[in-house]
Amino acid sequence: MTADWPIYLDHAATTPLDPQxxxxxxxxxxxxxxxxxxxxxxxxxxQHAATAVEEAREAVAALVHAEPAGVVWTSGATEADxxxxxxAARFAGQxxxxxxxxxxxxxxxxxxxxxxxxxxxxxxVTLLQPAADGSLTVEQVLQALRDDTVLVSLMHANNETGVVxxxxxxxxxxxxxxxxxxxxxxxxAGRLPVDVRGWGVDLLSLSAHKLHGPxxxxxxxxxxxxxxxxxxxxxGGGQERGYRPGTLATHQIVGFGKACAVAAAGLDADAAxxxxxxxxxxxxxxxxxxxxxxxxxxGAPHILNVAFVGVHGEALEAELQGLAIxxxxxxxxxxxxxxxVLRAMGVADDLAQSSFRFSLARTTTTSEVDxxxxxxxxxxxxxxxxxxxxxxxxxxxxxxxxxxxxNGFSPGGSKG
Amino acid sequence: xxxxxxxxxEHFRHPRNAGIPVxxxxxxxxxxxxxxxxxxxxxxxxxxxxxxTAVGWECLGCPQSIASCSWxxxxxxxxxxxxxxxxxxMQRALGLTSDALSRALVVxxxxxxxxxxxxxxxxxxx
Numbered sequence: 001m002t003a004d005w006p007i008y009l010d011h012a013a014t015t016p017l018d019p020q021x022x023x024x025x026x027x028x029x030x031x032x033x034x035x036x037x038x039x040x041x042x043x044x045x046x047q048h049a050a051t052a053v054e055e056a057r058e059a060v061a062a063l064v065h066a067e068p069a070g071v072v073w074t075s076g077a078t079e080a081d082x083x084x085x086x087x088a089a090r091f092a093g094q095x096x097x098x099x100x101x102x103x104x105x106x107x108x109x110x111x112x113x114x115x116x117x118x119x120x121x122x123x124x125v126t127l128l129q130p131a132a133d134g135s136l137t138v139e140q141v142l143q144a145l146r147d148d149t150v151l152v153s154l155m156h157a158n159n160e161t162g163v164v165x166x167x168x169x170x171x172x173x174x175x176x177x178x179x180x181x182x183x184x185x186x187x188x189a190g191r192l193p194v195d196v197r198g199w200g201v202d203l204l205s206l207s208a209h210k211l212h213g214p215x216x217x218x219x220x221x222x223x224x225x226x227x228x229x230x231x232x233x234x235x236g237g238g239q240e241r242g243y244r245p246g247t248l249a250t251h252q253i254v255g256f257g258k259a260c261a262v263a264a265a266g267l268d269a270d271a272a273x274x275x276x277x278x279x280x281x282x283x284x285x286x287x288x289x290x291x292x293x294x295x296x297x298x299g300a301p302h303i304l305n306v307a308f309v310g311v312h313g314e315a316l317e318a319e320l321q322g323l324a325i326x327x328x329x330x331x332x333x334x335x336x337x338x339x340x341v342l343r344a345m346g347v348a349d350d351l352a353q354s355s356f357r358f359s360l361a362r363t364t365t366t367s368e369v370d371x372x373x374x375x376x377x378x379x380x381x382x383x384x385x386x387x388x389x390x391x392x393x394x395x396x397x398x399x400x401x402x403x404x405x406x407n408g409f410s411p412g413g414s415k416g
Numbered sequence: 417x418x419x420x421x422x423x424x425x426e427h428f429r430h431p432r433n434a435g436i437p438v439x440x441x442x443x444x445x446x447x448x449x450x451x452x453x454x455x456x457x458x459x460x461x462x463x464x465x466x467x468x469t470a471v472g473w474e475c476l477g478c479p480q481s482i483a484s485c486s487w488x489x490x491x492x493x494x495x496x497x498x499x500x501x502x503x504x505x506m507q508r509a510l511g512l513t514s515d516a517l518s519r520a521l522v523v524x525x526x527x528x529x530x531x532x533x534x535x536x537x538x539x540x541x542x
Contacts, residue, residue: 312453314478317417318428353453386434386482388457388474 006324007368007375012159012187012303012359013326017255018212024258025214028052028251038248039239049250056257060219063260064189064204066196070224072240073217073253077186079233080205080220081110081153083243084182087230088151088203089118094231097178098148104128104136104155105344106163108184110205111153112340133296134163134345142173149179157188160341160357161295162303164192171200180228186210186218190263191271191302196221202228208252212361213259217252220244270362274301277360277369282306284373288380290393294342294355304358305342307351308376310390311383316354319379323372326357350389420479421511427483432490436472443537445529447522454481454519458489458530460497462538468497468531475523480516484523497531500524 008016028034028049036045038053054068061068074080085101093099103115105127115125126144130136141152152174157164167183174181182203185194190211196204204221208214222228222243236245263270282304285291290309308316317327342352358372384390420428436459447456454477463469471493473485484506491501491509503520506512512520 310476312477312481314418315428315482318420318479321417350453386431386474387476388455389476391474 006322007372008324009358009360009364009368009372010324010326011361011364012162012210012357014209014215015212015361016363017214018259018262020262021213021255021258025251025255028254034251036250038250039237049248052250052254053248056253056260059257059261059264060206061221063264064185064194064196064206064221065198066204066221067224070196070221072220072222072243073248074220074244075216076209076218077108077184077205077207078110078218079244080207080218081108081182081184082114083220083230083233084203084205084222085111085114085151085153086117086233087243088180088182088228089123090121090231091229092150092180093121093123098146098150099123100126100146100149101151101153102126102128102141102144102149102179103153104130104165106130106134106158106161106341107153107155108159108186109340111155111184115153130163130344132346134158134161134294134341135296136165138166138169138173141170145174145177145179149177151180151182153182153184155184155187156194157185157192157300157303158295158341159187160303160339161305161345162187162299162301163295164188164299167201168195168199175200187300187303190260190267191274191300193267208256208259211259211263212363214252214255217249217256219256266362271301273362274360274364277364277366278302278304280366281358281360281369281373284370285376287373288377290380290384290390292347292351294345294347302360304360305355306358307347307355308380309351309354309393310387311354311380313354313356315383316356316379319383320356320375322375325372326359327355418479418513420483423487423510424480424483424512427486427510428479431482431486433472433493434474434486436474443530443534445526445531445533447524447526447529449518449522452478452481452519454478454522456481456485456522456526458485458523458526460492460527460530460534462497462531462534466497466535468492468495468534471497471527471530473526477519477522478516480510480512481519481523483510484512484516484520488523488527492527492531500528500531 036049038049040046041050057068057071061071154165180202183201184205186207189206202223207218232243239245292307294305338352445458457474459472461470471489475482475485488501503524506520
């Protein structure tokens with residue numbers, strides 16, 4: 001990265017393209033060999049492209065232990081989520097199987113917004129309330145089921161907190177129910193083991209750019225045996241089993257496939273290293289005192305969400321110009337912009353407003369983590385020096401105005 | 417990240433009169449805009465001849481709030497407490513965004529209350 005650019009710790013938003021991925025993609029943009037439409041298999045150009053697409057399909061399927069025939073290319077995880085949620089619910093609803101859907105308040109907007117659309121279409125949606133650490137139990141999910149429940153949609157790893165839902169156990173619990181299980185695995189694929197067949201997941205959303213692939217391509221796994229049917233969102237040439245018509249973007253799909261192959265090869269080692277880096281980051285930040293970890297210790301290895309007591313999020317964000325991180329709610333109005341995830345977990349508005357997500361990747365270095373800690377420490381020291389909320393916290397141990405004292409606070413370090 | 421005027425950046429980076437002067441904690445003016453997460457405390461010390469001799473502040477707030485505290489405290493001290501700046505003065509001088517005016521009003525309230533408190537206490541003594 002350019003020397004004067006900030007340290008990039010926003011990998012839950014997007015990741016840098018892996019050089020191997022770029023190398024794999026280039027021939028499909030540079031030469032006549034990359035010209036063909038994968039659907040035009042009447043000549044060698046099309047056949048060549050179709051072969052590459054199918055190889056990529058196998059690589060993507062292999063990463064999540066799914067059958068390649070189930071992989072449907074999309075523009076990304078948002079489209080995959082929309083196709084899964086709307087497509088599964090509408091298909092079942094139109095056939096009189098039911099109009100009830102179960103999900104969680106901490107889901108990504110790419111799921112929550114389609115759920116709102118379903119409500120406008122007459123569906124009933126039950127949004128489960130997570131615990132204060134963001135977790136859900138299998139029992140919560142099963143208790144929400146009704147005879148007319150047609151879909152359960154839950155993410156694997158939360159994009160803001162890294163909290164991991166027990167998908168395998170939930171899928172097991174759903175085995176005797178007709179509801180379809182959709183899992184958004186955009187944050188977990190390539191970072192945690194995902195086992196579609198072993199778990200019994202029906203639909204799974206993936207995104208290439210979250211795992212060092214190109215932007216603009218993703219996939220929805222749709223169970224093919226026994227065949228799961230969806231109502232498509234678009235209509236056209238019948239590509240992708242009719243679920244997602246349109247000419248396939250061979251170069252992006254090839255890149256996605258390569259990204260999955262690279263991720264699969266290094267999954268265990270990368271995950272272990274990410275855990276070490278994340279824990280190093282957390283212990284460095286916790287040393288500053290007055291910090292709260294939003295989420296769980298056993299979350300996704302690349303995400304750390306931290307609330308800082310005694311500072312305003314917008315001021316801390318302005319101070320941390322040397323870090324590219326994601327603010328929980330850096331804005332003028334806490335009411336309007338507070339993270340819906342942190343709000344669902346019951347994090348007080350003032351703490352949610354001073355919460356930041358640090359997210360790492362296999363390209364992150366120990367030096368970057370240490371510099372991030374040092375920059376954050378300097379910023380906290382400067383802003384807390386004239387913060388009445390910090391003075392009060394030091395005097396009383398109370399977090400901030402309106403915030404309840406909690407066990408999640410790290411009291412260590414100098415409070416002065 | 418929000419964009420701020422150069423004046424806001426200057427006062428945010430180099431805040432004047434930040435902190436509470438030692439031994440003057442009884443003359444405090446407070447302001448709060450809970451919906452914006454802003455909380456301000458000002459402390460003023462009045463000397464002989466109704467002259468403001470010291471002012472300090474603490475602020476939990478955004479860069480525009482912090483800059484407003486800094487600029488307002490400087491103006492108040494320069495004028496000896498005779499002409500206390502208003503929120504509109506802060507907005508004009510610092511180039512605050514329109515949505516920051518409510519936070520400047522919090523600063524105005526806190527500063528004016530602190531000076532009024534300081535005057536009252538001095539009068540009680542004399």
